[in-house]
Amino acid sequence: MRMILRKQVTALMLCTLMVFSVTFTLALPTAQAGTVNDVGKQLEKVYDQLVLDAGGKNDVAAAQVKLANLNRDPNSAPWPDVFAILLTDQVMTRLGGEVAAKNKIIDFVCDLAAVQYSANKGDLRKNMEKFKKKHASTVTALFGSDFTIDYLYDYLQAAKEEVPNVITNDVSGLIALASGDYRQIRNSVKGWLRDALTKAATGQYSLFENKLGALGWSIDKLTDAKDLVSAQVDPGYAGEIALMKAYVRSExxxxxxxxxxxxxxxxxxxxxxxxxxxxxxxxxxxxxxxxxxxxxxxxxxxxxxxxxxxxxxxxxxxxxxxxxxxxxxxxxxxxxxxxxxxxxxx
Missing domain, CATH: 2.60.40.1080 (Immunoglobulin-like)
Incomplete structure (x- = not known):
């Protein structure tokens, strides 16, 4: 019984992080300055813990350097694979055609990753503000002006409440957690993330899923696109795992x-x-x-x-x-x- 509880605790910690990290930043451009400031204070607690993990801090910094040097030529890896996921007809229509849409997707994904791989509290605030200012028009064009930070918070809270049920019902996933291998755990968490967000996307919280569907996107596709970039700049997801651990410790x-x-x-x-x-x-x-x-x-x-x-x-x-x-x-x-x-x- 104790081992099962340990597996569930581990899963709950990581799944909660991914529920927020995959979707939160999308709402930053619609947030008021005070909201961004409050969110920044909360996220800074993560970096207070990251500095206690020298190896993890180095992994995040290494990913940040590789991200800064990532080739943004639309024909270079990983962009053709990213476009295969995110460059839908609907997206091209809303972002001004194929060429413009490709460039905006590259900038959007890179700046989103820069928030994720911020190496310290100063970088985090700088990258959040940059994303908010630079991509406000892109987010509005894609999701509309009714996609707000308040709505997203409520939706994510509903998804968090679904996490324990999703984890408990996945026996094979729980068995996989016995290894203690964060890379293996991360794969299970992706499925739980999808299921928790899907279960929560009903009634008043159907807006986000509907917005994604209207673009030809889904939670799975967003996660897969993010992973393509992470595979280039963060081999083995060492930086991402370090941030997972820091987030868990901050909570x-x-x-x-x-x-x-x-x-x-x-x-x-x-x-x-x-x-x-x-x-x-x-x-x-x-x-x-x-x-x-x-x-x-x-x-x-x-x-x-x-x-x-x-x-x-x-x-x-x-x-x-x-x-x-x-x-x-x-x-x-x-x-x-x-x-x-x-x-x-x-």
Whole structure:
């Protein structure tokens, strides 16, 4: 049962990220400046976590450099394959003909990827503002003026609520998660993303799917086109996976007294604390992940009972992780131990 829960937690984390990353930026040109600023603040939390992962940060930076040098000649890879997916008759009509549509698709996709592969908070804000200003007319031509950020947020929230059901019903996908291989997991997530967005696209939320359909597009096609560019600039999707991990970490919180805590945990020597963690609001995550500390003279963890015990005055790093604490940690904080106390803390 615990292994199944761990697989579901992993899947929920990654699928939630992809639900937002594939569709969110499309609405940026219709967002007010204040909305973009608020979104920027939320996304900056991701980069606060990315800087803690030196290897992941380097992977994102490498993808950014390759993207900047990507050949934008319509006849060069990957553009003919991208056009085979996105250059429909409807798109050519709305964007001023085949030549103009090809150039706009190249600029649109590259600038969208630049937002995704921003290497730090400054780059993120710069790339978001650039995309908003440069592509407002393109997005309006494609989707119309009624495609707003508020509508998209509500739709994505509805899709998020569908994710647990989609994951639970995919037994083969859950089995694939046992490997802990993010590249393999990513393939399963693409299917869950499609199913969650499709299930949510009913009633008042049918607008987005209808807009895509009117262009001859779909969620699958958007994802496939994005992957063609990623394959050129981010081999093995190392940068994308690093951002996935950073996003997960930014949405992970230690729970103390059933409340979200920061990354500094204060305890008195002799006290014991249950290791509780919330990931995207899933409150049982602490029970299905592994835990460790760096300095057992200050505090110890019992990974079986999921408890943390303060030993003597000092401090130590505390980590929760999936399989390998060096590469797939989900949470890390610092335990500060002061003078003696004794007893358990709920």
């Amino acid at each position: 992970t919180h230690f729970l103390k007294d059933e409340k979200q805590w920061d990354h500094n945990i204060n305890m008195k020597a002799g006290n014991t604390l249950p290791l509780k963690l919330s990931i995207f609001g899933f409150p049982l995550a602490g029970y299905v992940l592994h835990w460790k500390v760096d300095d057992i003279s200050a505090a110890t963890v019992n990974d079986s009972t999921k408890t943390l015990t303060a030993v003597t005055k000092g401090k130590t790093k505390l980590q929760a992780y999936l399989n390998n604490p060096d590469t797939d940690w989900v949470y890390q904080g610092t335990v500060h131990v002061t003078g003696g106390g004794g007893g358990s803390i709920k």
